[in-house]
Amino acid sequence: MGRGKRSLIAAAVAAVCAVTVLTVPGTAFAAPAPTPTPLPTTNPDLTLPPSSDTDLEAVRTRLDALYHDAAVATDAYNAAEEQAEKQSTEIVELAKKIAEGREALAGLKDRAGAAARAQYRGGGLPDEAKLVLSDSPGEFLDGAGRARQGQRATEGLLGEMTRTQQDLEQYAKDASAQWQKLEANRKAKATAQKKxxxxxxxxxxxxxxxxxxxxxxxxxLQEQAAQRAQTAWLDSGALAGVDSQAGPQGERAIAYATAQLGKPYVWGAEGPESFDCSGLTSQAWASAGVQVPRTSQEQWRQLTRVDVKDMRPGDLIVYFDDASHIALYLGDGKMIHAPRPGRTITVAGAGSMPILGVVRPDA
Structure with missing residues (x-):
């Protein structure tokens, strides 16, 4: 390798190191990622690029940290997008309620106006005068009863108008609040996308x-690191006694996931041509008739947790302390997942990454 090329690589490594320590505003949807470990300075000539396995191992660690941070930001993006879609739907529903309320209020006002006109045409005479002028006290009493019914109806009409008006005011307040949340989530999504x-x-x-x-x-080196982690996990006895079979829905989720093998990872994607990690797991279980949260962090937070020793095929394995990655367990110590940008959906060792826990969508 020429020294000019080596200097270019060294400059690139230095630039990447600078990028990874920049602070980016966080969101309410993802836990902060750990600060990546700086590249070791094992090479006395710091202008030289990685060449030994030791230096390449440092690059591998740096890449893992970068892609981990990208996964955390992807979860934040997905959460903000999901919330924005929910708020948009609620705003539409509130707009419908406001339109219906205005129409109902207009009808009530028409009825109130008709009642007022009828009363005006009746002359507005007091009951005592009507009794004196009446030829038949019985007819008067019947009319008085109808008048009281009309009065109660009018009072009910006015009460309904008041409640409808109050409902309209509340709908307007709710719509305004949802709009503000929508705008906040749009900003959060843009921030996460940038990161x-x-x-x-x-x-x-x-x-x-x-x-x-x-x-x-x-x-x-990356393959060897994954294999070492998998071997250590298996040697720990984590799978001792694990022989459960997938349930009917778990089998359908597995069938869906395995049909996606070879499709590319794309952050924020949930099929059908590409997926991110939680997009794959959520869509796999949706195909089995079970709706699960969109993000890996919410899947970890909301779904039923089971011990690793009790897991069965179809369960979801959550990775890293911040639940930033998730995969579908296949059995026999294997899982299927969408790994990271530049990779495709693949089968890997279930213990090839640090396991946070296991959740069961069909518990």
Whole structure:
């Protein structure tokens, strides 16, 4: 490798390091990611790019941190998008209620006006005068009873008008509040999108500055790290006694997920041509007739948790302390997931990443 190329790579690595320590405003939807570990300075000539396996291992750690931060921001984006869609729907429903309320109020006003006109045409005579002028006291009493009924009806009409007006005012307040939330979530979504793009761009730049031979070695290091984690997990006895079978809905979820093998990871996507991690798991279970939250963090928070020793195929395995990644358990120590940008949906060892816990959508 020429020294000019090596200097370019070193500059790229330095630029990526600078990008990853920039602070980006957080959102209410995702836990803050841990600060990535700085690249070690094992090479005495700091202008040289990674060349040894030790230096490439540092690049692997940096890439993992960048993609982890991108996953956290993706969860925040998905949550903000889901909330924005919900608020948009609620605003539409409130607008319908307001239109219906205005129409009802107009009808009530017409009825009130008709009642007032009828009273005016009746002359507005007091009951005592009507009794004196009446030829038949019985007819008068019948008329007085109808008058009292009319009075009660008028009072009821006025009460209904008041309640309808109050409802309209409340609908307007609710619509205004939902609109403010919608705008806040649009801003949160834009912030999360910016962070996702920053992290992915930095990771892609770091990888692109490596020579092909280095990229090949980096891939092998990544595979070896996953295999070491999987072996350690299996050796821990985590799967001892785990022999449960998937339920009918779990089987359908697995069938859906495995049919997506080879499709690309795209952040924020939920099919049918591409998926992110929680997009895959939520759509797999939706195909089985079970609606689960859109994001990995909400799937972890809302779904029923089970012990790893009790998990069965179809359960969802949640990874990392902040629940930023999720996969579908297949059985025999394997899972299927949408790993990260630049990768495709694949089967991997269930213990190849740090497990936070397991949840069951059909509990």
């Amino acid at each position: 996702v793009e920053q992290q992915i761009t930095a990771a892609e730049k770091l990888e692109s500055e490596l020579e092909q031979e280095e990229r090949d070695r980096l891939t092998r």
